[in-house]
Amino acid sequence: MELRDYLKIIKKHYLLILTVTILVGVSSFVFTLTRTVVYDTSLSLFITRTTSQITQDYKYDGYYAIKASELFSDTVKQWLESPEVVVEIYKQAEIDLPFKSLRKLRKVFSAYKMSSQFVEVRFKERDEQKAQKVSSAIPLVLQSKTHELTGEMKDMSFSIKAANPIIVEKNPKPLLNSLIGLISGFVLGIFIVFFKEYFRKD
Numbered sequence: 001m002e003l004r005d006y007l008k009i010i011k012k013h014y015l016l017i018l019t020v021t022i023l024v025g026v027s028s029f030v031f032t033l034t035r036t037v038v039y040d041t042s043l044s045l046f047i048t049r050t051t052s053q054i055t056q057d058y059k060y061d062g063y064y065a066i067k068a069s070e071l072f073s074d075t076v077k078q079w080l081e082s083p084e085v086v087v088e089i090y091k092q093a094e095i096d097l098p099f100k101s102l103r104k105l106r107k108v109f110s111a112y113k114m115s116s117q118f119v120e121v122r123f124k125e126r127d128e129q130k131a132q133k134v135s136s137a138i139p140l141v142l143q144s145k146t147h148e149l150t151g152e153m154k155d156m157s158f159s160i161k162a163a164n165p166i167i168v169e170k171n172p173k174p175l176l177n178s179l180i181g182l183i184s185g186f187v188l189g190i191f192i193v194f195f196k197e198y199f200r201k202d
Helices: 003-012 014-034 058-079 083-093 128-150 174-201
Strands: 038-049 110-115 118-125 158-162 166-170
Touching (some): 003 174
Antiparallel strands (some): 038 118, 110 118
């Protein structure tokens, strides 16, 4: 087929293409309007070993402290993906859980190990005040879990400190999403038209 043949097909079914384009565009606009404001939150956690072991090899203890913190950072990361810890954090913050299912609770927090002693926690809340409360509860619960884990091991103690959370308001963008919807609808309409023509000829 030549270019003019394709243009003839588009001209023949332009109403269908236009209908699909408008439907997808309007759907995108309506869907965006129903979306509520979300607050993206980033919390930095700094993990350090607070005890040292005095031996003849003490000059190497700094290196081992960093390695111990690095390994413990992995534990902290796993804790934040545990439904049990998520429940404890929201209980400490005195707010309702965002989800009830175990699968979704595992995804409430996204933890990223940025370095040996630095873990970044990201999560979303629909209220800025709630985001602040959860940010305050996270280090408290993690430090409590740390004490439970280390127990009476005097030479193995860690401190978890949090920086001030970064909270960014994320507003829906109806106009942008509508434009993307119109473009997607136009492409979808053309695809449907050529799909119909292909099977009609067969």
